[in-house]
Amino acid sequence: MSLQVLVVEDDREIRSLMQTSLSLEGFDIQTAVSLSEARAMVQHALPDLIVLDLGLPDGDGIALLREVRKRSNLPIVVVSARHQETQKIELLDAGADDYLTKPYSVAELLARMRVALRHRGTSLAAAVTHHVVDDLSIDLALRQVQAQGQTIHLTPTEFKLLARLVRSAGRVVTHHQLLADVWGTEYTEHTHYLRLYMGQLRAKIEATPAEPRHLLTETGVGYLLATH
Secondary structure (H helix, E strand, C coil): CCCEEEEECCCHHHHHHHHHHHHHCCCEEEEECCHHHHHHHHHHCCCCEEEEECEECCEEHHHHHHHHHCCCCCCEEEEECCCCHHHHHHHHHHCCCEEEECCCCHHHHHHHHHHHHHCCCCCCCCCCCEEEECCEEEECCCCEEEECCEECCCCHHHHHHHHHHHHCCCCCEEHHHHHHHHCCHHHCCCHHHHHHHHHHHHHHHCCCCCCCCCEEEECCCEEEECCC
16 A cells, blocks of 8 residues: 655645655655644544645644644654754754755655655655656656557556556556555455556557557456566
8 A cells, every 4th residue: 555645735836746746656645735634634544654834824834743743653754945943953853854945856855755754664765757668668757658659648547557557667566456556445346447447558558458568467466567
């Protein structure tokens, strides 16, 4: 199952960028635009990590940080435009795992998230987001797929399924894992979804769909994206 990340950010553009970029890395992203919304979400279910902005429309993110720390040790990475040393020290002393000053790069945020998770015993490698084998080229960041020299147009679900396989290229991903990551945990028994969408992907990507070269089946187990 994907790690769940709560992004608390009131800036729509930044929030959208975070959602897209972190999803590509395989995280299951939830977002909150205010302190009250974030409070309600963490009271319902704690995520695996929080990316927390401070300047929220109905309060300061440090309030949420202190509240979460009373009940959990989950990683919290603070992102803020505040750059004074005393402010950073206050946040770190309050329980933040890291502090990133805006503007920041997504790559640096991801690296700091991996460090914070590693300190809690969860080791993550940087995700694979570019896959090229023979006539197939997949760039997840650009959402571009090319096969046999042609640009391939995928539906959102087809792209999400292919992206999940790219992130584990060369390794079998079980039916259960694919269904949980692409459709959600409540769909893990719906294996007919996989048969349908894998058929559609093969029809678009494979030169001979009946004899797939890239999207391979591990009978009774799952699927893998070939790496050679």
